[in-house]
Amino acid sequence: MQNTTELNDKPKRFIYHFNPEETEITMQTRDLEILYGKTLAMHNADIQFQKNTITALIGPSGSGKSTFLRALNRMNDGVATVKGQILYQGVNINQPKIDVYEVRRRIGMVFQRPNPFAKSIYDNVTFALQRRGIHDKKVLDEVVEKTLKQAAVWDQVKDSLNKSALSLSGGQAQRVCIARALAVQPDVLLLDEPASALDPVSTQQLEATLRELKKDYTIIIVTHNMQQAARLSDYTVFFNMGEAIEYNKTRKVFTRPKVQMTDDYVSGNFG
């Protein structure tokens, strides 16, 4: 049992910093501030994301984790004011001159509810490519097979690629959405509570898919499910009241967090 003095000696915040000489950083936020109107929704959130890892963003509702995630591929444009730097491969993408569509091609997003288009599975996956003028069937076929395999749903849908994606189960639809995000060959995959609408079996399959995908992508996932963060991610950021409170290896966050508030949150004694 720790005494009060020891508890008080714990830091209020702890943010892990990588040594850039030893670690490849794919994305990084610096001096980030996000405002909805005049309300400060996020500050103190300088986070580095290591290449080929899964980072979980956790925290109570309204803590700013989704706001933070959406800032990473500029989905807050027109919704909130984002100040500071969002560095992707060393380039600050938080500037008007940066092509936002190119940003979103490299930094893909998968949402909470599976949102397949009312089109065939095939057209869902190839939608962005066709819009960019790629119509070579051979190229598109290859992309469909490759990405559906990466998203671990190929075996289930390969004989019904022309069926509507709306006919799929939640878990399958979510993995088709992941395939759709992968079709434009991103580097980073952002996921906003991708398993919250899925049953436990589909969730487990989705997690297995993400573990495979991290070999090729950098994955950042918002989740309300702390067990999911614990078993899936390599690193965890705990947000509260619009700031990053603790960022560390997931093993550390869930066994011996440095900040008392994190300890209270992950052990369910929060509030």
Added chain:
Amino acid sequence: MGKVFDEEIISLKADFMKLGALVGEAVTNAGQAFVDHDIQKAEAVVTNDHEINHLQIHIEKRSFEMIALYQPVTGDLREVVGILKAVTDLERAGDHARNVARSAISIKGMQRIATVEEIIATMALKVSQQYDDSIESYGDADEDKAKRTAQSFDKKIDELYNAIASPSYQAMAKDPKIVSSAIIYLNVAKDLGRISDYSTNICEWTVYLATGKIIELN
């Protein structure tokens, strides 16, 4: 539970079995060192005890992490909890092996009782066999073997302990010069007896692993 947990539990169990082998080696070597008056071998057992302690802490840490990260249930939980409990028994068995090795070092130059040392040799061998069988039963989650092992050795070990203790006390009563070595014989017999007890505990954890039942063997 998912693939990652399965992989981690395989690796955790491999570490546990490695610790089991290290302690087994310590038990065998400590007994041999005492019987053969082999100081060098005894010193090696004492030195290797650090490695045992280090690995025990590593296994405990990993077990805690696995519970925190994966929150396992049913058979998965038993795998982790079984290791977490049995690892303490292994480490303690290792401590007693180290004690036997220390006794082998400290008895050097003292007056000996050959007949008692013969019985110690037999007891050391039996304890070592019992330990090896216990670890094997845990590795295979073999409930029957665990029960057989605990039951077949228990009585014999008690008899051997008494066969060492009685002549040691008698010798002390007769000749004060033999007191120091007789005390060492008693300590060694006690250490070997404790190793046997820990082997029985490991058998009990094997039954828990296989069936989920917590029982007392013996």
